[in-house]
Amino acid sequence: MAEETSAYAQRLERAAAAMAHAGVDVMLLGPGADMFYLSGFEHGHAGERLLALVLRRDGSASWIAPVMNVPQVLEHATPGQEVRGWTDGETYLPALRDALQGADTLAFDDEARAAFLLDVMGAAPAVRPRKAGGVMRGLRMRKDAHELNRLLAAAAQVDGAIPGAVATCRWTRMESEVDADLRRQLGGQTAFTIIAAGRNAALPHHETGSDLLNRGEVVILDFGTRFQGYHSDITVTCAIGEPSDPEVRTVYRVVWEAQQKALAAVRPGVPCEEIDRAAREHIAAAGYGDRFLHRTGHGLGLQIHEPPYLVAGNTEPLEEGMVFSIEPGIYLPDRFGVRLEVIAAVTADGVRLLNAPSAPELPIAAQD
Amino acid sequence: MAEETSAYAQRLERAAAAMAHAGVDVMLLGPGADMFYLSGFEHGHAGERLLALVLRRDGSASWIAPVMNVPQVLEHATPGQEVRGWTDGETYLPALRDALQGADTLAFDDEARAAFLLDVMGAAPAVRPRKAGGVMRGLRMRKDAHELNRLLAAAAQVDGAIPGAVATCRWTRMESEVDADLRRQLGGQTAFTIIAAGRNAALPHHETGSDLLNRGEVVILDFGTRFQGYHSDITVTCAIGEPSDPEVRTVYRVVWEAQQKALAAVRPGVPCEEIDRAAREHIAAAGYGDRFLHRTGHGLGLQIHEPPYLVAGNTEPLEEGMVFSIEPGIYLPDRFGVRLEVIAAVTADGVRLLNAPSAPELPIAAQD
Numbered sequence: 001m002a003e004e005t006s007a008y009a010q011r012l013e014r015a016a017a018a019m020a021h022a023g024v025d026v027m028l029l030g031p032g033a034d035m036f037y038l039s040g041f042e043h044g045h046a047g048e049r050l051l052a053l054v055l056r057r058d059g060s061a062s063w064i065a066p067v068m069n070v071p072q073v074l075e076h077a078t079p080g081q082e083v084r085g086w087t088d089g090e091t092y093l094p095a096l097r098d099a100l101q102g103a104d105t106l107a108f109d110d111e112a113r114a115a116f117l118l119d120v121m122g123a124a125p126a127v128r129p130r131k132a133g134g135v136m137r138g139l140r141m142r143k144d145a146h147e148l149n150r151l152l153a154a155a156a157q158v159d160g161a162i163p164g165a166v167a168t169c170r171w172t173r174m175e176s177e178v179d180a181d182l183r184r185q186l187g188g189q190t191a192f193t194i195i196a197a198g199r200n201a202a203l204p205h206h207e208t209g210s211d212l213l214n215r216g217e218v219v220i221l222d223f224g225t226r227f228q229g230y231h232s233d234i235t236v237t238c239a240i241g242e243p244s245d246p247e248v249r250t251v252y253r254v255v256w257e258a259q260q261k262a263l264a265a266v267r268p269g270v271p272c273e274e275i276d277r278a279a280r281e282h283i284a285a286a287g288y289g290d291r292f293l294h295r296t297g298h299g300l301g302l303q304i305h306e307p308p309y310l311v312a313g314n315t316e317p318l319e320e321g322m323v324f325s326i327e328p329g330i331y332l333p334d335r336f337g338v339r340l341e342v343i344a345a346v347t348a349d350g351v352r353l354l355n356a357p358s359a360p361e362l363p364i365a366a367q368d
Numbered sequence: 369m370a371e372e373t374s375a376y377a378q379r380l381e382r383a384a385a386a387m388a389h390a391g392v393d394v395m396l397l398g399p400g401a402d403m404f405y406l407s408g409f410e411h412g413h414a415g416e417r418l419l420a421l422v423l424r425r426d427g428s429a430s431w432i433a434p435v436m437n438v439p440q441v442l443e444h445a446t447p448g449q450e451v452r453g454w455t456d457g458e459t460y461l462p463a464l465r466d467a468l469q470g471a472d473t474l475a476f477d478d479e480a481r482a483a484f485l486l487d488v489m490g491a492a493p494a495v496r497p498r499k500a501g502g503v504m505r506g507l508r509m510r511k512d513a514h515e516l517n518r519l520l521a522a523a524a525q526v527d528g529a530i531p532g533a534v535a536t537c538r539w540t541r542m543e544s545e546v547d548a549d550l551r552r553q554l555g556g557q558t559a560f561t562i563i564a565a566g567r568n569a570a571l572p573h574h575e576t577g578s579d580l581l582n583r584g585e586v587v588i589l590d591f592g593t594r595f596q597g598y599h600s601d602i603t604v605t606c607a608i609g610e611p612s613d614p615e616v617r618t619v620y621r622v623v624w625e626a627q628q629k630a631l632a633a634v635r636p637g638v639p640c641e642e643i644d645r646a647a648r649e650h651i652a653a654a655g656y657g658d659r660f661l662h663r664t665g666h667g668l669g670l671q672i673h674e675p676p677y678l679v680a681g682n683t684e685p686l687e688e689g690m691v692f693s694i695e696p697g698i699y700l701p702d703r704f705g706v707r708l709e710v711i712a713a714v715t716a717d718g719v720r721l722l723n724a725p726s727a728p729e730l731p732i733a734a735q736d
Contacts, residue, residue, distance in 0.1 A: 088679045088680070089681055109482060111483070114476050114478060188544075204436040205411070304415070312457035331436070
């Protein structure tokens with residue numbers, strides 16, 4: 001899983017350069033994607049105990065860690081990176097104060113607990129905090145060859161699961177049963193799953209429940225895995241036998257065409273919002289404009305949602321190596337929804353699909 | 369799972385009173401324990417899209433939600449609670465600005481993303497943010513009878529899993545295999561698991577891996593479930609056959625006795641730090657003071673770690689209805705560790721164990 005130590009050293013150098021460019025003195029990152037990107041360290045149990053990588057504009061780095069996590073941090077700290085352990089009785093505030101001494105501007109981990117940021121502001125009231133994402137996005141947004149290989153491996157995991165996933169969509173089963181089967185199939189690499197049947201498919205972020213799947217209903221399966229830190233994310237829409245709502249096939253076609261229009265627009269230099277517009281205009285022209293409830297896509301990598309976002313208002317130009325979902329959807333309240341998602345990578349002159357393409361015709365699950 | 373609507377109304381009233389007492393104008397809560405406590409709403413997919421419950425000092429409440437989550441929020445919003453949906457193109461910043469208009473002091477969800485707090489500070493620079501935990505802890509720390517029943521049901525889930533969990537600790541198996549068996553046994557209610565064998569048991573927050581279990585080694589099993597929002601959390605230490613390190617049985621005994629000392633100290637009015645001291649002094653007297661790497665316990669409820677914390681420096685007095693872990697541990701680097709955890713509730717005149725008590729003698733897993 002680990003990069004070469006030299007790869008992390010290079011990333012730290014690039015991060016320090018980005019900090020200098022952004023006028024940031026200190027960057028404080030908790031366990032998560034940014035810390036993993038810069039050090040290979042990840043940890044799931046830190047919770048309300050501060051564990052942080054502290055990077056300074058001069059390129060030097062150190063760690064703050066609960067004393068019981070110090071051995072784990074030491075496995076990833078490179079020579080010269082001090083690891084400061086703190087005990088529950090002492091609290092992390094003294095270490096935080098020392099880390100921020102003399103700092104004017106702090107870049108703080110976007111995904112860390114807000115309580116930690118409030119502690120920072122209390123411990124160092126003169127420090128001006130801003131989002132670490134502003135520093136890190138430029139490093140993480142364009143994926144290198146190693147990262148693309150991991151994203152491809154993760155994409156292959158979900159592609160391989162599609163036939164089995166569709167096959168488990170049988171009437172008289174519950175969403176949660178389909179979900180359990182899918183998770184078994186994906187194994188320990190499962191990152192998330194959403195199974196939304198019937199009218200639940202009209203909710204883009206339905207939470208899988210105990211509703212039964214019925215004949216003629218649409219089922220949306222949205223799922224992803226994590227391979228060596230990098231994610232996959234795919235959405236398939238199928239029906240259990242011939243759909244009972246006559247509009248399903250029309251809507252499916254419109255969504256599929258919108259996805260093709262969006263994909264066709266991808267190439268370096270095109271603003272992110274143009275990809276969204278390509279999909280949205282097609283859906284609007286078909287009369288479903290107000291039923292496309294979300295942006296067309298999100299970046300994918302160490303996080304399931306990360307920059308760039310393909311959304312109205314984002315004028316940022318696409319660059320080679322960016323990886324994101326293309327996932328238009330149409331949602332008809334209390335009836336059904338259709339969403340088709342694939343992952344695209346920007347190449348030197350266009351686009352490369354990391355997944356198998358979405359099926360152009362509605363897949364029908366066997367109705368036994 | 370849901371409380372009566374009237375229970376939520378009462379909790380909102382108490383929260384508004386706590387805000388007034390603390391001089392807070394607006395409280396902003398994201399999906400998580402505080403939102404669940406006040407509304408019964410929970411949601412796992414919100415991610416970088418702001419979904420918030422906004423409570424005002426006058427007791428009025430409203431919601432900010434991505435437009436695609438509005439139907440889900442409406443199922444929980446009570447009459448009079450406005451739900452303001454925002455689209456990806458519009459962003460949540462206008463809704464945030466409106467929610468904070470005229471506010472001077474804001475209580476912000478401890479567990480929300482720091483990026484949201486930085487957005488708040490950008491959208492309303494004059495607002496003074498502080499931790500919502502300071503308002504909510506007084507409401508959530510003392511569990512009522514309904515909450516205690518859920519904590520008991522969750523505790524019964526982990527108690528029931530102990531014999532099976534110990535039985536799966538056989539040599540030639542990997543930590544991850546024991547983990548998979550345990551998760552299967554706990555089922556969909558699993559909240560977390562840590563399996564730490566041999567020298568890994570010397571790391572209190574070891575991440576379960578592929579190391580093999582060997583004859584004569586100690587295994588720490590730390591796991592919990594979630595029942596209707598409320599958690600269990602237990603730690604068992606066992607050995608695979610007779611322990612090969614002669615100090616294991618001594619250390620086990622010291623930890624068990626420390627746990628009994630801590631439990632015996634629990635009653636209303638005793639400062640939290642006294643419980644920690646009771647355990648720590650016993651361990652120190654046995655010569656292992658510097659190997660007890662963490663506090664004696666943490667509160668348990670809608671979160672796995674929540675107030676009150678049984679830690680040096682916490683002079684807060686125990687009150688009836690508080691629920692927390694008692695989990696002393698001794699960790700000998702590169703050799704082994706022992707931790708014994710049960711959950712205790714403060715009663716009118718003492719303590720009640722929610723779990724079965726820790727075994728006074730080291731459990732030995734069959735060595736087949």
